[in-house]
Amino acid sequence: MEHQHDGLSAAGDIFIENCAHLSIIDGVVVVRYLDGAEITLDLQKRLSEAFRIITKNEKYAFLIESEGAFWVDSAARAYSREIEASQPFIAVAVFAPSLGFKLMSDFYGRVFKPAIPYKVFRKRDEALEWLKSF
Numbered sequence: 808m809e810h811q812h813d814g815l816s817a818a819g820d821i822f823i824e825n826c827a828h829l830s831i832i833d834g835v836v837v838v839r840y841l842d843g844a845e846i847t848l849d850l851q852k853r854l855s856e857a858f859r860i861i862t863k864n865e866k867y868a869f870l871i872e873s874e875g876a877f878w879v880d881s882a883a884r885a886y887s888r889e890i891e892a893s894q895p896f897i898a899v900a901v902f903a904p905s906l907g908f909k910l911m912s913d914f915y916g917r918v919f920k921p922a923i924p925y926k927v928f929r930k931r932d933e934a935l936e937w938l939k940s941f
Contacts, residue, residue: 821857826850829861835938836867836895842875851883855890862895868938871912872902872931888919898924898941900934 820830826846828839836858840846846854858869879887899921903909912927924941928934 819861821861823850823853823857827854827857829857831861831867833935834867835935836861836869838869838871840871840873840877842873842877844873844877846877846879846883848880848882848886851879851886855887855894858895864895866895866897868898868900868941869896870900870902870931870934870938873908884919891922896923898938899926900938901925901927902931902934903927904929904931 820828822828826841826844828841830837830839838854838858844850901908901912903912909927909929916925916927926934926937928937
């Protein structure tokens, strides 16, 4: 059964209630997790669907950022790894201005070893510049 997204703006942005805002800015898909978002397996499936919708199944560079703290449960992490090859990612940059978010994102990259280019940045403009190389 397909999930309905909580909102699609005229500009093509996708809003998933209590979770994330997705947009395409200068050819980069920006995924902004909301403060306090709890990413469960169901929400991860909805996000994956939203990634395909916003990209129209084309490959894009993705910038991951957050308005604050968010949590991804173990089932959602496992599902994300399982479907990684089918996702529309050519590269992923994580904008992690706080030390805690940076440490968590670096840990993810070292432990789960994404198959696509993955890098963590403390400065958003550096992350976007890196993504332009793809």
